[in-house]
Amino acid sequence: MSELDIEQPEQLIAWLRDTRRIGVDETPVIRVLGGGVSNRTVLVRRQKGESWVLKQALEKLRVAVEWKCNPERATREALGMRWLTTLAPSGTIPRLVFEDPRVHVLAMRAVPEPHANWKSVLLAGDVQADHVRQFGQLLGAIHRQSRMAARTLASVFAGREFFEVLRVEPFYEYTATQVPEAAGFLRSLAALARLPGTSLVHGDYSPKNILVHRGTLWLVDHEVVHWGDPMFDVGFALAHLVAKAHALPAYREALGGAALLFWEHYRFATCDCLAGGPEESRAVRHALGCLLARVAGRSQVEYLDPAAKRRQSLIIAELITDPPDTVAALVDQFFRSVQRRESNPHADDHPPRSA
Ligand SMILES: Nc1ncnc2c1ncn2[C@@H]1O[C@H](COP(=O)(O)OP(=O)(O)O)[C@@H](O)[C@H]1O
Ligand SMILES: [Mg+2]
Incomplete structure (x- = not known):
């Protein structure tokens, strides 16, 4: 079969039958799932009850600006899924069913x-402490358990090409070209992200990749998993919570509290010695970099309007001149600055004073 497109139900069913993944006369129900930018994702509901999600990596990502990544990352995601299933608490990572590298497809x-x-x-304002607890503990468990198998995992996940193309370049390097006053800060983050690793890093630890079933969190989307700096995951996750707090004044306090609670549960799940040390300040720096990248990089948030994006960019440019060292200080300083600027919208009509 030439170019398989799993979003075409007839093609997909024919391929599943040809490759003996389903019976020759079986006709599963196919539903294309939206939401992803770098993959085709399809639900396959089999007649005898089992359901799979098939994922096919795209070379050209579905974003406004040109952004490409080798679809062989599907193999990395399958490898990540196999390992994460053993590292994370049971019932939090969907199991791999099969993979087919020839067409860059995996099924889970x-x-x-x-x-x-x-x-x-x-985004609907339903911020539950128990979800946040699981979000922190799940990441903590992955990082902690991965260190127990450091020797093996450091070599299995040594390659960082997908993380480089999907995170370091678009988030840090590209954003540095868009926001010259933050270029030095962002390039130092890129250098941090390239240092020898100490842990397995998920690389896409965002609420968008968490599904909640009967109060339990499941984690998906492991294509940039690698051996690297665990504080990237923490900062990336914090940035998602803080940006949502910025977008939603009515739930700002709850989402800001969620950022703090996430960090608390994460560090209890790993090692309490992280608090106030170099790890926490590195997590905050990654959070600042990601907050800027999400309003000025290749992959921008859709829930902030242009004025809010500009505000976030100015706030981060200000904060990085003397970055906060703790998560609590980050949340506090970010929100104070948002409030000040919201109550005086014309403050941003002029370029900020240089530091
Ligand atoms: N195992 C799964 N079960 C149910 N839905 C899933 C599963 N995996 C992915 N999805 C759905 O498909 C969407 C896209 O999948 P994801 O792995 O995040 O792809 P992308 O890399 O394109 O973001 C997810 O946000 C989720 O809604
Ligand atoms: Mg995703």
């Missing part, structure tokens, strides 16, 4: 219905 068990995407849950 579908998270049971009903489930909701945690990003949508949060």
